[in-house]
Amino acid sequence: MIKVGIVGGTGYTGVELLRLLAQHPEANVDVITSRSEAGQAVADMYPNLRGHYDLRFTEPDADRLAACDVVFFATPHGVAHSLAGEILDKGGRVIDLSADFRIRDPELWAKWYGQPHGAPELLKEAVYGLPEVNREKIKQARLIAAPGCYPTAVQLATIPLLEAGLVSADDIIADCKSGVSGAGRGASVGSLLCESSESMMAYAVAGHRHLPEIQQGLEEAAQSDVGLTFVPHLTPMIRGIHATVYTQLLDDAEVDLQTLFEKRYANEPFVDVMPAGSHPATRSVKGVNMCRISIHRPQNGKRVVVLSVIDNLVKGASGQAIQNMNLMFGLPEATGLNQVALMP
Template sequence: MMKKKIGILGASGYTGADAVRLLARHPNAEITALTANTHAGKAMSEVFPHFFMLHLPKLVEWEKVDWTRLDAVFCGLPHGTTQEIIAAVLKTNPGIKILDMSADFRLRDKDSYAQWYGHEHRALELQDEAVYGLTELYREKVTAARLVACPGCYPTAVLLALVPLAKAKLIDVDDIIIDAKSGVTGAGRGLKQNTLFSEAGEGLSPYSIGSHRHSAEIEQEIGAAAGSAVTVNFTPHLIPMARGEFCTSYVRLNGATPDDLRAELERAYANEPFVYVTKKGVLPQTQNVRGSNYVQIGVVADRIKNRAIVLSTLDNLVKGSAGQAIQNMNLMFGLPETTGLEQIALFP
């Protein structure tokens, strides 16, 4: 197969950079366009020095890219700016494959989008065709899609842990508490006071309590699995490490045992290349998945009767973003799903 020509919108952000890192060694991909309006004219290695050994195209404004020459584009732009740009790209090249790593096409309900993101959706005709790109849940739809809305990092970790349990009705979906922690790359690369080393280091900070936008994705997908509207208790925290994510979900059992939950997860992911359920007594850890596209899920019995604790961890920039996008790209082009994504975690 000839190499697919790939463009990356927003290549100067962390998710864009990790897409470059992974695609640079993908045997079926050739990076031919990189955009970053604020860094236009620079070499990628000026913005991210760890790419010093790669021969990459210079960063340009997105308007200057010839989209007709590309097979796929990864979008790492902030929410709100993505919709109109993707609409323009698709108008220029209707056959291009879009892997959107922003939040702009994840929510199926337009009113829900407006509620959580503060403005009306600006590309409703595309929102209707977008496929939610949690690969393990929507593999067949992703394979046939033109536009894939890759999930947020928190929803990926939470949904992989809880959707099979909700679908099997082993847990009470009206009583879910999620304690989530993410490395500071989840806050983006922009200069913010709360991510300065002297303020984020040696500390742990909650944020967006009761109002984090990823709640909408989690509720949308658990609700779809359960067949009813769902509201979850979701609290994210910023933890002083560059990358990584850990979600601890507290659930009430529906006549099941913690061993039943583990068995159902093992059944659901028995043939999945990137999702691993730990054995009883073995706990997931962020260091086990750092830099990789793998997910670890574990189940522990709670001391409180009829409750269990479900643990899930991933790298927020890989399976939580760029890696999952590449996993979806592989499906869209008929490639083996694991192509370019079998890196072992970087440890220690």
């Protein structure tokens, strides 16, 4: 049985970890921390977990956390920098759901996150936890940087085209919509029902923090620089990411795009390449660790449009983190992640 610790269990990714791990046959949550809620019963904060957990939140303690087989960080950016290093030094393993170790350049990270990087010495060791790209590295890792939600949806939609060298890497557009849970559980005016319901708006058009993460992954796939325009939108739903990615076929590119994607993801348990002409909906992945993709070529022209949907809290966060844990511990990758999406 894998002994699990969770740092920062009071946000949406924390409770999603608890929900999914409650059904995991090979994992047991031993420690969950929160400085603000120390002493409170987990099931009192999250009644959906009544009968599944008899745990209380505690203050973070590096020794107790390092005694776990793996520690998930479901914390704001910057928190994992110091404590993750302590846990690793004591022999533990870490899966970080924040952005603290996703971007390999500490100066670039500091530019986008507005503070100096607190553990640049760990960046060379950190493995980017996108299993569809880094599966073998994940199996050997001590420190995993779980990808962001937008980056997961966009990269899975675009990587096959760039790997095959079929599209121009200079002009990629990612038009993405997110549910309000992507903004986190903290109180903010923009997340109020009266502000977000029956309305949709773009934000961070000048530059979103996920831009350098997406660009980093796409440049690895293309083996060249990538020109990316990424525009996120807040949409009036609780869960879900819908990414529409636009690319342009090169003049000499001749390929069956449907077959290309089907072959690229044929052995991926959590990527579903849908039949030609499909339009995947976010509700088809609600609550599950799945990315559904469809590929279009409007009017059979040079423009390629890829539609990609995920649940931002599952494949975009906690479910993918557990997928990484399964790989780290040599378990079947889908262990504890075979839920069926909620509909309606």
